[in-house]
Amino acid sequence: MSSPSPAGSSGPVVGMIGAGQLARMTQQAAIALGVELRVLAGSRDxxxxxxxxDVRLGDHRSLSDLRDFAKGCDALTFDHEHVPTEHIRALAADGSAVHPGAEALVHAQDKAVMRERLTAIGAPCPAWRRVETAADVEGFAAEHGWPVVLKAVRGGYDGRGVWICRSAGDAAGVLASGVPLLAEAFVPFERELAVLVARSPHGQGVSYPVVETVQRDGxxxxVLAPAPGLDPERAAAAQGLALKxxxxxxxxxxxxxxxxxxxxxxxxxxLxxxxxxxGHWTIEGARTSQFEQHLRAVLDLPLGAPVxxxxxxxxxxxxGGEDPDVFSRYEHVMAHDPGIKVHFYGKEVRPGRKIGHVTALGTDLEEVRxxxxxxAVYLTDGVYT
Amino acid sequence: MSSPSPAGSSGPVVGMIGAGQLARMTQQAAIALGVELRVLAGSRDxxxxxxxxDVRLGDHRSLSDLRDFAKGCDALTFDHEHVPTEHIRALAADGSAVHPGAEALVHAQDKAVMRERLTAIGAPCPAWRRVETAADVEGFAAEHGWPVVLKAVRGGYDGRGVWICRSAGDAAGVLASGVPLLAEAFVPFERELAVLVARSPHGQGVSYPVVETVQRDGxxxxVLAPAPGLDPERAAAAQGLALKxxxxxxxxxxxxxxxxxxxxxxxxxxLxxxxxxxGHWTIEGARTSQFEQHLRAVLDLPLGAPVxxxxxxxxxxxxGGEDPDVFSRYEHVMAHDPGIKVHFYGKEVRPGRKIGHVTALGTDLEEVRxxxxxxAVYLTDGVYT
Known part of the structure; x- marks a missing residue:
């Protein structure tokens, strides 16, 4: 960006489109850096x-709302991937510093674009193909076998928009929805890992340690940091791949x-x-939290130590469990473990919804886990394990 | 407090009277805990x-403003010590959970009350006496020698309201101001230490490690944590004294x-x-920051690990230095030291004003210092040391 440095008491203004928990936790980092965080929210709740x-109410699908929101921001960034790519291009054309830019972000918005590009740069992908008909899926399965993983090209998250189909019958139900789809070969994986990296407009990059992510129902x-027992050469290769x-x-x-x-x-x-x-573990678990790192990157400041x-x-x-009153359970959790770090997102409790997280730090994996x-179990369900 | 646990998505509401940097940093902790922080501010700046x-504009010296502010708060607490003691009593009589309460807080508001009480419980104090006239001061000096430290009984902070008088002439100028005064014997100290403890209404107490505070012009x-070279028995005695x-x-x-x-x-x-x-070092330097600890204490939740x-x-x-544009210096500081933690308070830069702090963590005192x-020097003055 050109100049994140207004004079006087006011720091640079970063506008984050979306007001979920990612923007909420970004505010903790913004407070320290003296960055003025503005959010575009659908409601004050x-x-x-x-x-x-600085809360602006508006619709992230409306270019007019986005343009109003962008006025006076030194940088624009996102809490989610749902802003239409063409609106992001329009904001950049207006002169806004949008990070990530549309040409990058589209790879996180459109799985077909992502697969094409990753394949082109030699990043390891499962076999994949765009599919529209039952014949397309069956042809893919004939080549790569069942199950076939069907994915909505756009809009999926937290397991939504992903269907593991074990037969043509499974696939037919998904195809009937009419959403643009991608077929991917099912990967018989040992575990899931994630690598979080940051890159600034200057081109500086840093990588956090590789972590293991444990999923349930998608x-x-x-998240276990670092990924237990990961071979150091493999870890370095994964970090190198993410930075690439x-x-x-x-x-x-x-x-x-x-x-x-x-x-x-x-x-x-x-992606x-x-x-x-x-990367939520980085709030306490890394010298620079992912939220601070993101602000530094979008303001083109030198990146922080990811150690x-x-x-x-x-x-x-x-x-979320069945009981909405999670606060009544603070007393036990905090008395039981004075070192546990609790993060609540201020969201209404609904079964299965991500309403917060906890972080534990130490030296022995089994004890910390x-x-x-x-x-987590006590806060969500009131059950003592 | 009776019940910090409203149902649904809303956490307990803590009202902090005052909107300085202490309330600002408390917000970082409140965000994690899901506590809704409300502040009473003189202005939106x-x-x-x-x-x-949740910013309420009002005057902390107005009981009516305080009563409006208190409505709906599960607990009330303070960013500063300037709320009149009688107003705090009135809020408690209204049914507000005020922490600390008036009977405790008066010891941090009134140095004469503090000295009387500390003397009564056997806490080590310098020789002291209330003084009103030149003869009082000269009598005190005759007993304890010059210099005599005169202190405003109420309202001093950051070295204001403290005068080191080396002669009756020095004292005369201070007496002429007409503010109620205390005389204290000058303590030939080796260094200054601070002990930060927390205590909950339940009576649970924790102590952070003893730190050394380095002062310039009051x-x-x-702040060096832990206090370098402090004898462990002395450290434990200081912590015990603070808890007592x-x-x-x-x-x-x-x-x-x-x-x-x-x-x-x-x-x-x-006090x-x-x-x-x-205690600002605790944000990154302790498992529980002082801001989280304060929220836990005023909500009568179990206290966090101070390790x-x-x-x-x-x-x-x-x-604050002469140049108000501190943000332009982020680039050098962050590139020079990717592990340094910067905290800005969003305050207008004025020479000598506390506008932020930095924290470094490590293993070797001289290197970390x-x-x-x-x-700090580069951010405030743009000077490379």
Missing amino acids: ESAARVVA ICVE IATELGVTGLLAVEMFETSGGFVVNE AMRPHNS MTAPVVVMANLL ARARHA | ESAARVVA ICVE IATELGVTGLLAVEMFETSGGFVVNE AMRPHNS MTAPVVVMANLL ARARHA
């Missing part, structure tokens, strides 16, 4: 709108690369270009 | 008012005890009952 002074429930993708795609800001670890190496699963659930602050860090998501699990 | 969604410029004071005075929330270390032990200098400059996250932590204050100093 949204997670970040509850904790930010939703991340636990960031560079080749021209990412500015954060890039999370979700990977499958297989017997032979890695396969890239998904996200924003703070990511797999860990403890040998082992475990983050567990809090998924048990602490994180205990707190 | 104040440090915390720039980063909080303003804290640097918290208990005896009925403090709820944080208590900072500023001490002089002398050849023979400690002498208590000042503060709120997050304190000597350090690194062997050595140094905090250096950023005092040099890093903190380099960043």
Whole structure:
């Protein structure tokens, strides 16, 4: 960006489109840096709108709302991937510093574009093909076998928009929805890993340690940092791959690369270009949190040290249970473990919804993991494990 | 407090009277805990008012403004000590949970009350006496020698309201101001230490490690955690003394005890009952920051672990220099030291004003201290040290 340095008491203004928990946690980093965070929210009840002074109400699908929002921002960035790519191009054409830019972000918005590009740069992908008809899917299956993974080209997240089809019958139901689809070969993976990197407009890049993400029903429930037992050469290769993708795609800001670890190496699963659930552990667990890192990157400031602050860090998501009153359970969790770090997102509790997370830090993986699990299970369900 | 647990998405509401940097940094902790922080500000430009969604404008000296502010708060607490004691009593009589309460807070508001009480509980104090006339001061000096330290009984902070008088002539000028005064014997101290403790309404108490505070012109410029070379038994005694004071005075929330270390032990200098400059290092340097700890204490939640996250932590204050454009210097500081943590308060830069702080963490005191100093000097004055 040209100049993030207005005179006087006011820091640079970063406008974040979307007001979910990622924007909410970005506010904690913005407060320290003296960055004025502005959020575009659908309502004042949204997670970040509850904790930010400069809330603008509007629709992220409306170019007019986006243009109003952008006025006076030194940089624009995103809490989610749902802003239409053409609107991002229009904002950049207006002169806004948008990070990541449309040409990068489209790879996190459109899985077909992502697969094409990753294949072109030699990043390991599963076999894949655009499919429109039952014959397309059956042809793909004839080549690569069942199950076939069908993915919505746009709009999926947290397991939504992904269907593992074991037969032509399974696929028929998905095809009937009419959404543009991609077929991917099912990857027999050993575990899921994620690499979070940041890249600034100057081209500086940093990588956090590779983490293991534990999923349940397509939703991340636990992150183990660093990925236990990962061969150091493999870890370095995964970091190198993520940094290469960031560079080749021209990412500015954060890039999370979700990977499958297989017997032979890695396969890239998904990309996200924003703070990511797999990086929440960095708030306490790294010298520079992913939220601070993202702000530094989008303001083209030198990036912060991504080193860990403890040998082992475990983050567990809090998924809404049946009882909305999570605060009544603080007393037990905090008394049981004075070192546990609790993060609530100020969101209405609904079953299965991500309403917060907890982080435990220490030296022994099993002990740290048990602490994180205990707190997460008790906070969400009131069950003592 | 009776119940900090409203149902649904909203966490407990904590009302903080005052909107300076302490309230600003409390917001970072409130965001994580899902606590809704409300601040009473004099204007929307104040440090915390720039980063909080629920800002109420009003005067902390007006009982009517305070009563309006208190409505709907689960707990009330303070960013400063300037709320009249009688107003705090009135709020408590209305049914508000005020932490610390008036009977405790008065010891941080009125130095004569503080000295009487500390003397009564056997806490080490310098010789002291209330003084009104030149004859009073000369009588005190005849007993304890010059210099005599005159202190305003109420309203002093950051070296204001403290006069070191080397003669009756010096004292005459101070007496002429007409403010109620206390005389204290000058303590030939070796260094200044501070102990930060927290106490909850339940009576749980925790102590952070003893730190050394380095002052210049009565303003804290640097904090070294833990206090270098402090004898472990002395450190434990200082922590015990601070916890005893918290208990005896009925403090709820944080208590900072500023001490002089002398050849023979400690002498208590000042008390503060709120997050304190000597505890800013805890944001990154302790498992539980002082801001989170204060929120937990005033909500009567179990207190968090006060353990350090690194062997050595140094905090250096950023005092305003001549150039208001501090942001233009981020680039050098962040590139020079990717691990330095910068905190800006969003305050207009004025010479000598506390506008932020930096924190460095590591293992070697001299190296960590040099890093903190380099960043602080460069950010405030643009000078490369």
